[in-house]
Amino acid sequence: MPWPEGCVWRDQPLANHTSFRIGGPAEWFAQPKTIEELREVLRQTARLGLPLTVVGGGTNTLAADRGVRGVVIHLSRGFRGVDIVSSPEELMARVRCGAGVLTQRLVYLAAKHGWGELELLAGLPGQIGGAVTMNAQHIGRFVRQVTQVALDGTVRQVAREQLRFGYRDSSLEPGIIVEVELEFPRIPAAQAYERIHRALAYRNTTQDLRVPSAGCAFKNPPGLAAGRLIDQSGLKGLRVGDAQISTRHANFIVNLGQASCDDVLGLMEHVQRLVWKQHGVVLEPEVRLVGERWPLAPPQTGAGLAERARP
């Protein structure tokens, strides 16, 4: 099959590319190193009529046990550059980042150079491309411009004014983010370091970071905290197979070892049903499923895997 040389592999287990450590194989797993290779992968994908999925750091992703049909694109090598494009006299620091840059690399650079407000992103796993797609920790407020390769291979630049960022959401058209320009206020480096250090310590005490997970399983409903609703429903510690509601943070589902995607979805369905029954609130998944078996059964009618739930 005429894929660009040395960047597309068959049947790559997605468990190796997600923080949950869950997921069957990607039929084709593409790691293009340049925009031209990426465009060639997109052309070939379209020619073959294959579905396309993008996985960044895989830290907000739940991959199906049966895997993902078609092509999974993952940007890493070749998309990891960070260029400081502002001069030191400018009030704001401007940085151009490849989409594959780890968000924590940016946080490290913020502490070194004195970029303010990056404590918001301290400890946030995953890549810049994924964070912008999800508007994780409101990263959208720093974005000046996004460069995307559209599904037809066109490269387009989207300016801040053309973008809207919502709660765990952005208005970007379908496509692959390849580069992001961000802007931060300057502060003394020691202050940036101190704030980041404090934010990391706080995250360590509130989140369950010892075991694989994808962070929060559900979005917070308007004005409410999903974790509190789950906790008040008495669900902390509940298990389906090796998937467990974290005993530390009720909105985290953790993989105790051999959890399957179906275990996690079964647990999520159970949580949705109980929270609906006890609080009349429908919890919407935050974690994104790739592959088949989605959406969750609506809480009023769902049945099945929840019977396996055990405390």
Ligand SMILES: Cc1cc2nc3c(=O)[nH]c(=O)nc-3n(C[C@H](O)[C@H](O)[C@H](O)COP(=O)(O)OP(=O)(O)OC[C@H]3O[C@@H](n4cnc5c(N)ncnc54)[C@H](O)[C@@H]3O)c2cc1C
């Ligand atoms: C321990 C832990 C703690 C977390 N804490 C937080 C938190 O405090 N706040 C928060 O908001 N989130 C949190 N998360 C969730 C997650 O880390 C963030 O949403 C993160 O920014 C996702 O980045 P990623 O690269 O891993 O995205 P992925 O999971 O790989 O992808 C997420 C989405 O972005 C798309 N995507 C990824 N890269 C690209 C690209 N280059 N172009 C186009 N689309 C792309 C994917 O298709 C998918 O739809 C946490 C997760 C974990 C495991």
